[in-house]
Amino acid sequence: MLKLFSLSSSLSILFLASAHAESQVQLSHVPSQSQVEDFNEPRGASKGVEARPILVIASELIKYFEGWYPSAYDDPAAYCTIGYGHLIALQACASIDLGEFARPLSKGAGAALLEKDTRTARIAVQRYVKVDLSDEQFSALASFTFNVGKEKFADSTLLELVNDGDFDAAANQFGRWIKAKGKVLPGLKDRRACEAALFRGNLQSGKNSTFDRSDCAGLGVASGAGPVIDIFVGE
Template sequence: MKTSNDGVELIKGFEGLRLSAYDDGVGVWTIGFGTIKYPNGVRVKRGEKCTKVQAEQYLRNDLITFENAVNQLVKAPLNQNQFDALVSFTYNLGETNLRSSTLLKKLNAKDYKGAAAEFLKWNKAGGKVMSGLVKRRETEMELFLK
């Protein structure tokens, strides 16, 4: 499966567009729509800049990685909304967190409601509950349940 345009817009909305590299709050340098590594594999560094067109390219490149992760790790059938919610989750938290999550275990057991409830547990950065993550997880959960 591939992320729909609505799914891409969801990710863009939560990530926001930043044309100058910034610390994501937990020490990870980020640019564009949440990119931490350029398409060539080099990590983003302080002081770097990009254009909106480059940010879009970085996002599209990043999506391939996270779509592949969801497609490979999820064994249960998904609708487009569920896939988009999972790609947004994985875009934000990474493949390793999806792989080790109770969300994935419940989903692969076809416990869709149980899996949906797991989204809300992923609301912290650096050990602190973040209001932006609370909102993102609520939105992802709602989309997953559609």
């Protein structure tokens, strides 16, 4: 009887640990809100507008935080996704015809998709920012906008401070956008810290032009920057 009880207890502990781990995984990734917005915009809305490129280190930063999945899967929002966070549809994979995405994606194809996916976010930064930006500043804002969405960026204190030319105060604003669905996410904290470091010109490529999270993660919210913000709510 004692052995049965011990086995049952162990299974219960394993189940709870598994559920906790699954919950943490679901909270670690937030779908690109810019892409979600794109599904609700007319096709070709930004047609004819050339998107300013971002730095390689910024592309590597986005790839790192989006994660790499060569096969189609349902993200925590039940959106069918593949590659570096590319949204195939705003519904589960099982409910659609995957078409070309029924087969695994190569990293080269995934990178090409990411370049296309970030275009509307990059164009939004070009549209809303009224001052000159360095490549580092532009790339950081593009990464931020790709994650939180174009509408949230347009209404942000971050954009207001950028347009005022107060870049130091603007850099401190990144660290406020670290909540999703009411929870502060470690992944968002690190992503915002890395974007702020890039904006300040303090993020350098590692070996083979790779992104190193340890160079910028964990810097946190600057004192006096303001209350934290949920990226699904905005300011």
